[in-house]
Amino acid sequence: MLKIYNTLSGKKEVLEPLEPKTIRMYACGVTVYDYSHLGHARSALVFDVIRNYLRFNGYNVTYVRNFTDVDDKIIKRASEEGKTSAEIAEKYLLAYQEDMKLLGVAPADVEPKATEHIPDIIRLIQILIEKGHAYRLNGDVYYEVKTYPGYGRLSKRKAEDLLAGARVEVDERKRNPMDFALWKSSKPGEPAWDSPWGRGRPGWHIECSAMSIRHLGETFDIHGGGMDLIFPHHENEIAQSCAATGKEFARYWVHNGFVQINQEKMSKSLGNFFTIREIFEKSEWLDHETGETLRYFMLTTHYRSPLDFSDQSLQEAKNALNGFYDLFKRLKEPSGKKSKGDKPLRQAVERLADAFRQAMDDDFNTPVAIAELQKFRGEVNRLLEIGLSHAACNEAREIFRSHGWVLGLFQLDKWQFNPVIKVRRAEDVGVGLNDKRAQVVSILTDTDIQKKVDERNEARRRKDFKLADEIRNFLTSQDVIVEDRPDGTSRWKR
């Protein structure tokens, strides 16, 4: 029984989809006016994992994540850079998609853009005007908050409180300071579309209502985003959508916590933010390993809690992950004839599967899910000492892969263990030659290394430990770690 925390009720609720075995979910994406930072990464990751887990449970999921590609910030950026709004939006939209790829976040099923839904938006505004929830003010259209009694339901605010705290410069022409723009008339040079109220562009909130209704229907299951969107964005979406359709809008509201630096919210004004690409550029690891490490790090904190980012915590995540990939390496090695561990493994697998599901069923408790995978790692390592058949080894690896899939972990075949990448031959490690970190500092190939390792083991057989140590030291200097097995053979990794 999957329970999910609903901001609307402030409680964990059993997820009961509108249609059996079907989930329609919408997550607020980004406004494409700059490179995305870790906060965006976290949000994308949270909903990626939710989507995966729902699919893991056999739900047929339709996931929509939008792009806000018309907005004041984009216009500002465009004028600063001497480009058009469309060019700015296009540039950062592509950058976002690249970043998501690095993080291993799969695209949503539908990734609509605001600018492609102008007719939907206009239609929705028209309905709101007809129903008396919106009013025109010259070329602008405003939503009249007081016409919607449920306003404040999501953010648990009262209209009076909002008024008291209003620090914004209030547009005197509005009937009420809380009223927000549905349609903004445009100044020359700004992106604009024809509408019954003159040329202009949509306000921020209305686009999400229009796009979610278009792609998921008037009522759908899950709607999410960062905590900061609760007010006013999602509150406004509810007001618009419910007023327009007369129906319930999203049924479960899911909000992820912030990424912080030194206990403080990561934000541009504080200047303490990291862009996703910055993290990857600075990283000493290969991209796909940095991506997995970032995911592991982020998922070891519950999605609703604040998450403090630091280089140290990222390194800790990498170390933790190394343990898994060390095991995966062992699981691939030829096992003897022993299979004493096979039977206990089956029990361990069942335990893991149950515990994993239980953790994820409890409001997507990924930290516990990962802890369970860690326990399972220990068990498999222990059983490996007793002896596991080849088939059992494969099964164990498969269990890691299938459960890890939900979290986007354990999908890689190879793992780079060394803290500093000194790529000898780019093709050896699977890095593109144009990767700026692929500096060729040595030309040791896999076969070169294997030859050295064989040579060393030959020396060990002769008890020539001096030579053996020399060879190992040489390999260590090339960032190759050699580990001897009990049978006189060795495994190596770099």
Next chain:
RNA sequence: GGCGCCGUACCCAAGUGGCUAAGGGAGCAGUCUGCAAAACUGCGAUGCGGCGGUUCGAACCCGCCCGGCGCCUCCA
């Protein structure tokens, strides 16, 4: 001013009324090893910011206090 969140070992982090307070990282000791690495084993909070209260029983509920943070304005 209004609404809300957090404070668990050296670090990260689950647990939110009742078995020995998960798990990881780091550290130390041991087994194994020619040595190492990996793996395994053991050690590590008599206590969960502080003080009261409720209860047979609280890290978990209530109150107050201390410390930190977020939203109320664009923000994942």
